[in-house]
Amino acid sequence: MVNAKTFHINVPQSVLDDLKERLADTRWPDEPEDANWEYGTNREYLKELANYWQNQFDWRKQEAMLNQFTHYKAMVDGLNIHFIYEKGKGPNPIPLVLTHGWPDSFFRMYKIIPMLTDPARFGKNPADSFDVIVLSFPGFGFSDKPTKPGFNLGRVAEHWHKLMTENLGYHRYAAAGGDGGAAVSELLGQKYPDALTGVHMTDVGFQASLNADPKTLSDAEKQYMEQMQQMGMQEGAYAMVQGTKPQSLAYGLNDSPVGLAAWIIEKFRTWSDCNGDLESVYTKDELLTNIMLYWVTDSIGSAIRGYYEETHTPSYQPGGRVEVPVGMAIFPKDNPPPREFAERSLNIQRWSKMPHGGHFAALEEPETLADELRDFFRPLRSR
Structure with a gap:
């Protein structure tokens, strides 16, 4: 018995009308000549995307597509948590909770849900099916927004466990995700x-860095740490702002749809395996549907606030370790760590280097990731 209420996405028309007016009234900034994307989101591309958003994008069509999944909201310790819950169609599906990160949403998983729940439909073994639960972070999309300080990743994990065991009645389950979902x-x-049952990740998480004694780092680990430091200096300004003064940023992003889009799609371009061409990997509809899940719920402020909470109330302590079996899918665009670095905090049982893909693997390479999840969890189904 599911202790949750069914939920149907139905954005008020007044919200969509207001969005079109705001798009039409955008006050565009200047941009240096030949700036391309070097200064941030390219104005020419953003104007093209905004024009499509205003005049061609059909939210009702995307809404209907999302509503093909079964949505719920469950009350967990005072917060209503939104999630998709699709039962597997094989002989003995195992429950698998999938968690997204930032700046994406539960939409990250929409392509792989049917691949995991109904593998036979895609020519795979039905014995590899899962009950799939895709949760929306508190403060993201249709989940409630935490109102008190300190709601860090550890609190999210506590809510997930209660939802899985108390609201859905699973005594054992598997977990997978990327970005904050990996953490x-x-x-x-x-x-x-x-x-x-096991944990699958497309990012190494945060524990390994705390467990990395500089005196014992291998040459590969030293190189990786140096690369991460360089990336932090070149690409990490967003995390510093979101981790220190998120409220100041939230006013602009929550008020301007073009500003919100600019902040989000630059990360999709930088972190995806697209060679600088966003639409070689994503359609405009996909990019905008993800952005809409922030816009129509007024949730960009509460979403980025999680960076502040984790910075000021860390979930991790030195020496922590995951002893249950862990699988990692290493996508090349995502600055992959050496295996020995991941093993400082994780009981690695499967280490798979993927030929293509980046940070948003479930959207970029859904077939590859679905195959990897089936392969990793297959021998663990008896646990």
Whole structure:
């Protein structure tokens, strides 16, 4: 019995009308000649996207597509958590909770949900099916926004475990995700090892860095740490702002749809395996549907606030480790770590280097990731 209420996405028309007016009234900034994307989001491309958003994008069509999935909201410790819950169609599906990160949403997973719940439909073995639960972070999309300070990733993991065990009645389950979703999956493995069948990640999480004694780093680990430091200096300004003064940023992003789009799509371009061409990987509809999930719910402020909470109330302590089996899919655009670095905090049982893909693997390479999840969890189904 599911202890949750069904939920149907139905954005008020007044919100969509207001959005079109704001798009039409955009006050565009100047841009240096031949700036391309070097200064941030390219104005020419953003104007093209905004024009499509205003005049061609059909939210009702995307809304209907999203409503093909079964949505719920469940009350967990005072917060209504939104999630998609699709039962597997194989003989013995195992429950798998999938968690997104920032600046994406539950929409990250929409392509792989049917691949995991109904593998036979895609020519795969039905014995590899999953019950799939895709959760929306508190403060993201249709989940409630935390109102008190300190709601860090560890709190998210606690809510996930309660939802899985108390609201959905699973005694054991599996966890997977990327970005913040990898971190939450890692924390689930740390906090609730008796309940976790296994953990799959497309990012190494945060624990390994805390466990990395500089005196014992291999040459490969030293090179990786140096690369991460360089990336932080070149690409990490967003995290510094969101981790220190998120409210100042939120006013502009929550008021301007073009500003919101600019902040989000620059990360999709930088972090995806697209060679600088966003639409070689994503359609405009996909980019805008993800952005809309922030816009129509007024949730960009509460979403970026999670960076502040984790910075000021860290979920991790030195020495933490995940002892349940862990699989990692390493996508080349995502600055992959050496295996020995990941093993400082994770019980790695499968280490797969992927030929293509980046940070948003479930959207970029859904077939590859779905195959990887089936392969990793297959021998763990008896746990």
